[in-house]
Amino acid sequence: MTNIQVDELQHFMKTAFIKLGVSEQDAQTCAEILITSDLRGIESHGVGRLRMYVDRIHKGLIETNVQPQIVRESPTTAVIDGQHGIGMIIAHQSMQMAIDKAHQYGMGAVAVRNSTHFGIDGYYPLMAISAGMIGMSFTNARPSVAPTFGVQPMLGTNPIAFGAPTDEEFPFLFDAATSITQRGKIEVLHRKNDQPASPDWVIGSDGQSLTNPGEILQKLVSNEAALLPLGGSKEESGSHKGYDLSTIVEILSSALQSGAYLSALSGLTADGKETRFKVGHFFMAMNIENFVPLDEFKHNMGGLLRELRASRKMPGKDRIYTAGEKEYYIEKDVRKNGVYINDNLKKDLLHVKDILNIAELSLE
Amino acid sequence: MTNIQVDELQHFMKTAFIKLGVSEQDAQTCAEILITSDLRGIESHGVGRLRMYVDRIHKGLIETNVQPQIVRESPTTAVIDGQHGIGMIIAHQSMQMAIDKAHQYGMGAVAVRNSTHFGIDGYYPLMAISAGMIGMSFTNARPSVAPTFGVQPMLGTNPIAFGAPTDEEFPFLFDAATSITQRGKIEVLHRKNDQPASPDWVIGSDGQSLTNPGEILQKLVSNEAALLPLGGSKEESGSHKGYDLSTIVEILSSALQSGAYLSALSGLTADGKETRFKVGHFFMAMNIENFVPLDEFKHNMGGLLRELRASRKMPGKDRIYTAGEKEYYIEKDVRKNGVYINDNLKKDLLHVKDILNIAELSLE
Numbered sequence: 001m002t003n004i005q006v007d008e009l010q011h012f013m014k015t016a017f018i019k020l021g022v023s024e025q026d027a028q029t030c031a032e033i034l035i036t037s038d039l040r041g042i043e044s045h046g047v048g049r050l051r052m053y054v055d056r057i058h059k060g061l062i063e064t065n066v067q068p069q070i071v072r073e074s075p076t077t078a079v080i081d082g083q084h085g086i087g088m089i090i091a092h093q094s095m096q097m098a099i100d101k102a103h104q105y106g107m108g109a110v111a112v113r114n115s116t117h118f119g120i121d122g123y124y125p126l127m128a129i130s131a132g133m134i135g136m137s138f139t140n141a142r143p144s145v146a147p148t149f150g151v152q153p154m155l156g157t158n159p160i161a162f163g164a165p166t167d168e169e170f171p172f173l174f175d176a177a178t179s180i181t182q183r184g185k186i187e188v189l190h191r192k193n194d195q196p197a198s199p200d201w202v203i204g205s206d207g208q209s210l211t212n213p214g215e216i217l218q219k220l221v222s223n224e225a226a227l228l229p230l231g232g233s234k235e236e237s238g239s240h241k242g243y244d245l246s247t248i249v250e251i252l253s254s255a256l257q258s259g260a261y262l263s264a265l266s267g268l269t270a271d272g273k274e275t276r277f278k279v280g281h282f283f284m285a286m287n288i289e290n291f292v293p294l295d296e297f298k299h300n301m302g303g304l305l306r307e308l309r310a311s312r313k314m315p316g317k318d319r320i321y322t323a324g325e326k327e328y329y330i331e332k333d334v335r336k337n338g339v340y341i342n343d344n345l346k347k348d349l350l351h352v353k354d355i356l357n358i359a360e361l362s363l364e
Numbered sequence: 365m366t367n368i369q370v371d372e373l374q375h376f377m378k379t380a381f382i383k384l385g386v387s388e389q390d391a392q393t394c395a396e397i398l399i400t401s402d403l404r405g406i407e408s409h410g411v412g413r414l415r416m417y418v419d420r421i422h423k424g425l426i427e428t429n430v431q432p433q434i435v436r437e438s439p440t441t442a443v444i445d446g447q448h449g450i451g452m453i454i455a456h457q458s459m460q461m462a463i464d465k466a467h468q469y470g471m472g473a474v475a476v477r478n479s480t481h482f483g484i485d486g487y488y489p490l491m492a493i494s495a496g497m498i499g500m501s502f503t504n505a506r507p508s509v510a511p512t513f514g515v516q517p518m519l520g521t522n523p524i525a526f527g528a529p530t531d532e533e534f535p536f537l538f539d540a541a542t543s544i545t546q547r548g549k550i551e552v553l554h555r556k557n558d559q560p561a562s563p564d565w566v567i568g569s570d571g572q573s574l575t576n577p578g579e580i581l582q583k584l585v586s587n588e589a590a591l592l593p594l595g596g597s598k599e600e601s602g603s604h605k606g607y608d609l610s611t612i613v614e615i616l617s618s619a620l621q622s623g624a625y626l627s628a629l630s631g632l633t634a635d636g637k638e639t640r641f642k643v644g645h646f647f648m649a650m651n652i653e654n655f656v657p658l659d660e661f662k663h664n665m666g667g668l669l670r671e672l673r674a675s676r677k678m679p680g681k682d683r684i685y686t687a688g689e690k691e692y693y694i695e696k697d698v699r700k701n702g703v704y705i706n707d708n709l710k711k712d713l714l715h716v717k718d719i720l721n722i723a724e725l726s727l728e
Binding site for chain 2: 072074075076077079105106107108109111134146147148149150151152154155160162164172174176178180181198200203205206207230231232233236237238240241242244245247248250251254255256257258261262263286287288290291292296297300301303304305307308311312313314315316317319320321322323
């Protein structure tokens with residue numbers, strides 16, 4: 001167990017993508033998106049996924065020698081075919097298109113098909129925020145979540161990300177799966193020697209809850225378990241709302257681009273062989289200056305968020321947070337102390353270092 | 365207790381708005397939005413609210429002799445000041461603007477301030493669907509929902525509505541509060557002789573749950589109780605996700621239009637007198653033909669929704685629904701059998717009939 005400084009880790013990841021045949025600029029983009037996840041404390045989507053990308057590229061499931069194609073374009077909209085390239089590069093380019101359109105017309109939306117895993121959803125709204133805009137990003141994913149009254153993994157964890165600038169040191173940034181939890185968190189528990197999952201999170205085929213991370217990960221693959229949508233399994237607790245929100249993300253990530261949806265995203269052929277993921281995304285940018293002056297908007301945001309934080313606390317709780325606040329403090333800490341690398345992750349990184357013949361990282 | 369046919373009830377509501385000084389066309393809009401709620405089985409937002417509108421107009425809290433003003437406009441965006449008019453008329457006009465902009469440029473978004481209660485959120489996406497578009501509608505509301513780790517009613521029930529056309533007999537239509545439940549449902553239980561609320565729904569100042577609808581309605585007003593966001597009160601069950609989604613709705617409904625937010629929507633002055641509501645809305649339309657041919661989109665939608673419905677059911681459940689499906693069957697039933705009018709609602713309608721001197725409705 002050790003910590004690696006952010007710059008060193010980011011450089012290592014960039015080098016890995018370059019060794020995989022990615023251009024220097026695109027490799028920089030990939031490394032920046034991955035490190036942003038680690039900086040925000042989202043262990044499940046940062047350097048912890050590097051080996052997965054390497055393996056998938058080596059297997060030909062993700063292409064490195066393709067360019068996203070514009071299928072259709074209008075003043076405010078575009079449909080992009082990712083050509084099964086690296087999701088982060090496709091997504092970065094697509095969000096930039098949405099931002100450029102919003103600069104010109106006020107709004108921009110880009111629908112993407114045939115992409116692959118694009119890292120943390122929250123990165124893309126951050127691009128919009130840097131441009132003085134509101135940004136939104138959606139993606140579908142491998143089936144893992146059951147509909148209300150269902151037990152079969154049908155929907156992906158289908159995250160929603162929404163970001164807006166504020167007059168504070170950090171923006172408002174929401175980035176969350178529409179399931180109560182997501183596969184990545186189960187993987188983290190699994191890597192931490194199978195610490196048990198919450199009984200609210202996963203339902204088995206028999207309608208009973210499952211808590212062993214190893215068992216859950218296996219049964220998600222074999223379709224014998226499913227994550228539960230936000231709101232849980234009952235209408236009384238709002239299950240249908242989480243399920244419907246997840247369906248909306250699935251719609252935005254597939255119907256507008258005639259892309260793959262639900263079972264077609266399993267990553268497996270009918271006879272169980274690994275195949276391309278065909279992930280879809282949807283990006284939106286709104287130029288704030290088209291509505292109100294940016295400074296006025298930021299002031300409105302800050303006032304709203306500070307009023308929420310100042311409201312009356314539950315007995316036993318001394319603080320109310322707003323979206324992106326905790327992550328802001330985590331980032332300060334990670335920039336100072338580096339990214340924590342546990343033994344399993346160390347093994348993965350040494351594997352990547354070894355097969356790609358990278359000299360720079362000293363982990364031994 | 366009795367049932368009134370849809371046409372008769374809609375005509376009665378239209379007449380009421382005309383008697384209140386509203387133009388025939390706008391009165392038709394109001395009646396249509398209210399009856400759409402009853403048709404979809406959402407008792408809390410239809411004819412059951414008619415008396416509330418009448419009372420508020422009589423008190424001068426809602427104006428009938430004003431027109432929404434365009435504060436700012438760009439190719440795809442607008443900011444509207446509702447001038448404290450009838451929310452349904454303001455919202456109808458604003459959503460139409462968003463649709464017109466989307467026709468021309470692909471996307472349209474309209475932010476509204478100084479509005480009032482606009483009926484069911486789901487009506488406005490239906491307008492977009494009729495125009496071959498995806499529609500979204502958001503509104504803030506009187507503070508009633510606590511942030512995660514809080515007990516004070518800060519956010520409104522802040523609904524999200526999202527609709528898209530399909531190749532089926534009915535569209536996909538999501539319309540739900542970002543709280544687990546909403547004030548209207550508590551009011552319905554209260555009208556039904558105080559049938560108890562779910563213990564998941566409401567938290568008291570002491571952190572304990574409340575279930576008596578009469579007590580809840582009182583304590584929501586006195587700030588001694590709050591509705592819980594989707595995901596409940598704990599982070600483990602996703603409380604922060606519901607809270608953040610509600611905050612996003614609050615942002616869209618206030619920050620882009622420099623409108624009122626949170627406590628400023630209480631409808632009360634500092635010394636407890638009734639005052640204007642200053643509700644904000646946000647409408648968005650996306651023209652599907654800018655992405656894919658409309659028929660192709662509808663086919664994509666239908667395939668996705670049918671696959672969800674056909675998936676494996678929980679033991680004891682024989683059916684999985686998609687958003688708007690249950691409401692479609694309810695509408696068929698209500699069109700045939702009329703709207704059910706219980707004794708409390710009958711009293712309200714007779715009161716409206718009496719004070720507005722309307723002849724047409726035979727309820728006695």
